[in-house]
Amino acid sequence: MDKKYEQLLKDYPAIGATMPKQVYDSLRRVDANTIEHLGELWDANVRENVKKYLPECGWINDGFLDIGKRKAIIAIGSGPSLKKNKDYLKTVSLADGTRKFEEQDFILMASNHELKSCFESGIIPHFAMVSDGSPDLAKQMDVGKSSRHTILIANIITSPDVIKSWKGPVKFACPKSDVIVKAVNKYTGKEFPDEQCVTSGGNVLNLTFSLGLGLFRASVWMCVGNDLSYPAKSDIKDRRKGYYADGDYSTNLESKRDEARNEFAWGGFKLRDSTLWTPKTHILWDLEWYYTASQLFLYKSWLETNCMFLWKVGNRFHVYNCTEGGILGVMLKEEMTAPEKYDEKFDPENWFLMDEITGGRWRTRTLWHACEEFHEAKQKLLEGKQWPGSSIGPVARYVADSARNRMN
Numbered sequence: 005m006d007k008k009y010e011q012l013l014k015d016y017p018a019i020g021a022t023m024p025k026q027v028y029d030s031l032r033r034v035d036a037n038t039i040e041h042l043g044e045l046w047d048a049n050v051r052e053n054v055k056k057y058l059p060e061c062g063w064i065n066d067g068f069l070d071i072g073k074r075k076a077i078i079a080i081g082s083g084p085s086l087k088k089n090k091d092y093l094k095t096v097s098l099a100d101g102t103r104k105f106e107e108q109d110f111i112l113m114a115s116n117h118e119l120k121s122c123f124e125s126g127i128i129p130h131f132a133m134v135s136d137g138s139p140d141l142a143k144q145m146d147v148g149k150s151s152r153h154t155i156l157i158a159n160i161i162t163s164p165d166v167i168k169s170w171k172g173p174v175k176f177a178c179p180k181s182d183v184i185v186k187a188v189n190k191y192t193g194k195e196f197p198d199e200q201c202v203t204s205g206g207n208v209l210n211l212t213f214s215l216g217l218g219l220f221r222a223s224v225w226m227c228v229g230n231d232l233s234y235p236a237k238s239d240i241k242d243r244r245k246g247y248y249a250d251g252d253y254s255t256n257l258e259s260k261r262d263e264a265r266n267e268f269a270w271g272g273f274k275l276r277d278s279t280l281w282t283p284k285t286h287i288l289w290d291l292e293w294y295y296t297a298s299q300l301f302l303y304k305s306w307l308e309t310n311c312m313f314l315w316k317v318g319n320r321f322h323v324y325n326c327t328e329g330g331i332l333g334v335m336l337k338e339e340m341t342a343p344e345k346y347d348e349k350f351d352p353e354n355w356f357l358m359d360e361i362t363g364g365r366w367r368t369r370t371l372w373h374a375c376e377e378f379h380e381a382k383q384k385l386l387e388g389k390q391w392p393g394s395s396i397g398p399v400a401r402y403v404a405d406s407a408r409n410r411m412n
Contacts, residue, residue: 045137046161047187053160054191057167057174064157064175065200065219071111072220074385076324076378078110078371079212080129082117083231085329086249089371090125093228096375097127109382110375111220113157113212116144116166118229121250123150132156132170133208135179139163140258145170157215159204160188177215179204205306206299213307217314223321226374231330232304233272233294234264243295263297270296271355272331275370289368291352294331304332308358315365323366324374325358333358333368 080086080093093112100108114122114129116136122129132154134141142165145156151172158167160176161184167174178188180201188196202218204211209230216222235246243264244253256262276288296304311323325333337354348354358366367374 043183046184049137049161049163050184050187051191052164053158053162053167053176054188056164058160058176058192061167061174061176063200064177064215066175068175068219070221071105072216072222074382075108075220075222076110076224076226076375077212077216077220077222078112079209079216079225079227079230080112080114080118080122080127081209081227081229081231081327082115082121082248082250083229083327083330084234084246084249085231085327086118086229088328089228089326090127090249092371093122094126097129101128101130109378111216111222113216115208115229116141117248117252117255118250119144120147123147129154131212132172133212134162134166135159135204135208135211136259137161137163138259139165140255142166142169144255147171157211159211160184177202177204177211203310205303205310207303210303210307213310217319217321224324224378225321226324226326226371227332228326228328228371230325230327230332231272231294232300233270233296233331236267236269236293236295240265263299264295266295266297268296268298268301269293270301270331271334271336271352272329273334273357273368275328275368289357291334291355292329296331301331308333308335311358311362311366315362321365324371324377325366325368326371326374328370333366335361 078093078096096110097112100110101112111131112127112129113131113133114127116132116134119129119132132145132151134145134156135158137159142163145151145166146169148171151170154172156167156170156172156174158174158176160178162176178185178196178201180198180203185196185198185201202211202214205214209227212227213225216225229249234243237243237246244256244262245251247253247256247264253264256264270293272292272294273289274292276290314321335356335358336349337356357368359368367377369377
């Protein structure tokens with residue numbers, strides 16, 4: 005992100021749809037402001053983690069390369085639409101997760117906010133994720149013996165209080181940040197290899213994207229609960245209540261990160277129920293209005309833009325947006341982003357999905373459809389070779405449809 009915007013647009017014309025200039029400029033300002041406000045906390049956390057935990061825990065880079073080959077990542081966020089996917093995720097976890105790892109099709113990676121809910125629901129993620137430096141997250145990690153089969157991947161700036169709360173195995177990740185790498189080098193006494201740094205993308209689900217495709221070498225990344233938005237309600241209490249699937253907004257208030265106070269409107273989608281038969285590749289959706297915050301919008305733009313960059317330079321992977329709501333992958337026509345076009349922003353004809361500009365590499369699907377497409381592709385890829393087949397049968401679709409019907 006060191007290039008001027010004009011040069012980026014010249015090299016990668018498609019980013020005009022995913023990251024308008026004002027968003028790009030805002031991203032650079034946020035990076036600078038974040039370092040200014042949190043630099044001292046990060047440094048203190050790195051020092052303590054390097055001294056107390058790193059020698060025993062080690063880095064995620066060691067021993068995890070290529071574990072995602074011929075598998076799909078399912079990144080579990082905590083947005084309100086996650087409730088539509090809970091039952092199906094449990095089916096995936098039970099049916100696929102109980103096989104030998106070599107035979108499994110999916111790697112589940114859950115965000116810190118959703119960990120307790122996952123374990124309580126019978127969803128056992130392979131990896132728990134935390135990327136924030138705040139000590140207020142420690143209570144989210146206190147899941148007791150439930151953590152014994154899940155590896156916590158922690159940004160090296162994570163609070164030591166959070167690491168202490170986790171009773172299971174821990175591995176650290178070093179983000180691609182000059183400030184953080186400098187601190188790691190200072191406290192370890194050696195140079196951290198640049199090629200082992202991970203581009204974190206600002207939040208935990210973007211971190212799963214970087215690790216899942218870059219280190220684990222999976223070729224499919226799916227996400228659920230990645231709404232990056234909240235209900236467009238006039239009452240801030242209603243917005244806070246609808247921010248997370250579990251309705252618990254307390255940690256945000258304790259950390260003074262009250263994103264729900266913002267009323268930045270953006271178009272989102274709702275998958276349409278239809279009695280007509282349509283191919284599963286044909287998406288029926290309706291435009292809905294959501295509120296989002298500048299930080300959440302930057303996470304959205306980071307993911308969409310990095311996909312466009314990576315596809316442009318020849319990387320081969322697919323993204324499945326299985327969130328079933330929110331603003332991820334919902335685009336406003338580039339010519340409508342100018343301030344003088346504000347009123348036209350509310351015309352539904354000026355909105356479209358990322359699917360339309362990515363040649364099938366970004367797909368908006370239900371989680372069930374995404375898993376079915378993945379299984380079909382894997383079966384064709386391994387045709388003639390030994391493959392145990394999908395462990396998720398028709399009952400899984402019944403579970404998914406039943407949960408969706410209860411939500412609607």
